[in-house]
Amino acid sequence: MLTIEDIKGKEFKKTTLRGYNIEEVDNFFAEVIKIMDTMDQEVKDAKIHALNLSDSLQYYKSMEQTIQNALVSAEKVAQETKDTATEQSKTMIDMAIEEAKQIKDEAETTASTLLEEAYKKEKIIKEASLESLQRSKEELIKVTHIYKEFKEKAMTHISEQLTKVQNDSEITKIEERIKTMAWDNCDEEKESTDTVYEEASFITNNKLEEVPYDEMEVKKVAGDINTLINDAMNELDIEIS
Structure with a gap:
């Protein structure tokens, strides 16, 4: 070279x-x-x-x-995607919070409604119980008054009948009659209401006003007839042997 x-x-x-x-x-x-x-x-x-x-x-x-342009574009897209994802995430979180709040509010409203209904039902039951107790009390008072009235009228009638008796034989007959009626009424308190009512009317010699009392009331009164007669006899000093 x-x-x-x-x-x-x-x-x-x-x-x-x-x-x-x-x-x-x-x-x-x-x-x-x-x-x-x-x-x-x-x-x-x-x-x-x-x-x-x-x-x-x-x-x-x-x-x-x-x-470089692609990188810039990719970075831009990535940033936009990130921003969009962040915004969507925030929106979803806000929606979830709002939905949870609505569910909570609905649950509280439902619970409040159910509780209020329960209180109302409890109040109705209590009022019904009180009304029932009041009715029972009134019935008891009514029966007591009936018993007292029946006793007074029976004693008055027996006293009037004994006053009319002039000799021992008549007194003996009346005693036997009263004794028979007392025992008959003790047995017949198990029978129907009409029978008890008829016997009660018979004891007073049809002097009492025959008022068709309630069946339960009549049964209660009939149950005390024997005691009524015995009390009347004791007060009139008549012994039933």
Whole structure:
């Protein structure tokens, strides 16, 4: 490979006429031309390669820009996605909180309604119980009054009947009659209400006003007839043996 130094140091042999050897000069220049051609081609190739490299560089620069743009776009999309997700998450959380609040409010309202209904039912039951107790009390008072009235009228009637008696035989008959009625009424308190009522009317010799009392009331009164007669006899000093 011919170098610059070779060219600078090249010496040609002089001829007898003090000239250079033509063949050596021609050979040298031929070699120089060949080398220069090669170098020229290499320069051309280098330029082409450089141009190609420049194009490639431009392409890669363009790709770099595209990539940068893509990255920027991706970052933007990612940020937008993040912001959207954050907003959606916040919205969902707010909706969940609101829904939970509504469920809680509905549950509290339902519980309050049920509790109020329970209180009302409890009040109704208590009032019904109180009314029932009051009715029972009134019935008891009514029966007590009936018993007292019946006792007073029976005693009055017995007293009137005994006053009319003039001799011992009549007194004995009345005593036997009263005794029979007392025992009959003790047995007949297990019978129907009409029978008890008729016996009670018979004892008073049909002097009492026959009022059709309630069946339970009549049964209660009939149960006390024996005691009533005995009390009347004791108060009138009549012994039933």
